[in-house]
Amino acid sequence: MxxxxxxxxxxxxxxxxxxxxxxxxxxxxxxxxxxxxxxxxxxxxxxxxxxxxxxIQHNFARQRAEHEQLLANLATPVERLLALLHHSLQEMRRSPHYDYHVLREEYPEAWTLMQSYLTEYVAPLLVQLLQAGIQEGQFRAELNARLITHLLLAQFNLLVNEQFFPPDYTNLAEVYRNLFFPYVRGLCTDAGARLVRHQFARV
Known part of the structure; x- marks a missing residue:
C-alpha cells in the first residue's frame, strides 16, 4: 500500500x-x-x-513536525519551552483520560515507544532549551539543565500514574497545567518571566 x-x-x-x-x-x-x-x-x-x-509513531512524527514549525517562529529559549508546554497541554486535552493506563497495562510495546520518545527526543530538546535559556539569562544561572529535565519527565510519569491520579476522578490536562506551568515559572529569572508573561497569563 x-x-x-x-x-x-x-x-x-x-x-x-x-x-x-x-x-x-x-x-x-x-x-x-x-x-x-x-x-x-x-x-x-x-x-x-x-x-x-x-x-503512536505516526502521531509522534506529526508532533515533531509541529514542534519544528512552532520553534522556528520563536526567538528565545524561554518562549520555545513555554510553547512546547502549551502544545503538550493541548495534546493531553485531546486524549481520552484512560489511554495512558490502557497503554501501560495492555500495550507494553506502545508504552515503550512513548517512553523512548520522551527519553530520546523530548529530553534532549528540553536540555538544549534549558541550557540556552541559562546562558541567555532567561533561566536561573544555578540550574542544572539535565537534572531539571529529569525532574520534568519524572513529573510527567507521575501524572500518568493512575495510582496517584485515578482517571475516573482526575482531569489530567488540568493536573498538567497546575503541575508544569508554575514549576517552569519558578525556573525563570525576572527577565525570562517578562518575556513570556503573556503565555503564562493565558494558561
Whole structure:
C-alpha cells in the first residue's frame, strides 16, 4: 500500500482512538471503521496492538513536525519551552483520560515507544532549551539543565500514574497545567518571566 494511503489510514485511526479511547474498540471494529477488510487490516498492522504502535509513531512524527514549525517562529529559549508546554497541554486535552493506563497495562510495546520518545527526543530538546535559556539569562544561572529535565519527565510519569491520579476522578490536562506551568515559572529569572508573561497569563 502506498505510503500516503497508509498515512491517511493512520490519521483516521488516530482520530478514532482519540474519540473513543484506545481500549474500547476491537480489531474487527477498527477494520470496519477504517473501511478495510480484516485480511487487509492484519496485512497492514498485524493486530490491534500493531495498529496502536503504528498510530503512536505516526502521531509522534506529526508532533515533531509541529514542534519544528512552532520553534522556528520563536526567538528565545524561554518562549520555545513555554510553547512546547502549551502544545503538550493541548495534546493531553485531546486524549481520552484512560489511554495512558490502557497503554501501560495492555500495550507494553506502545508504552515503550512513548517512553523512548520522551527519553530520546523530548529530553534532549528540553536540555538544549534549558541550557540556552541559562546562558541567555532567561533561566536561573544555578540550574542544572539535565537534572531539571529529569525532574520534568519524572513529573510527567507521575501524572500518568493512575495510582496517584485515578482517571475516573482526575482531569489530567488540568493536573498538567497546575503541575508544569508554575514549576517552569519558578525556573525563570525576572527577565525570562517578562518575556513570556503573556503565555503564562493565558494558561
Amino acid at each position: 502506498e505510503e500516503i494511503v497508509l498515512s491517511k489510514l493512520l490519521d483516521r485511526a488516530l482520530a478514532l482512538l482519540h474519540e473513543v479511547g484506545v481500549g474500547i474498540l476491537h480489531e474487527e471494529q477498527l477494520a470496519a471503521a477504517l473501511d478495510v477488510s480484516p485480511a487487509t487490516f492484519r496485512e497492514l498492522f498485524g493486530s490491534k496492538a500493531g495498529l496502536v504502535c503504528q498510530a
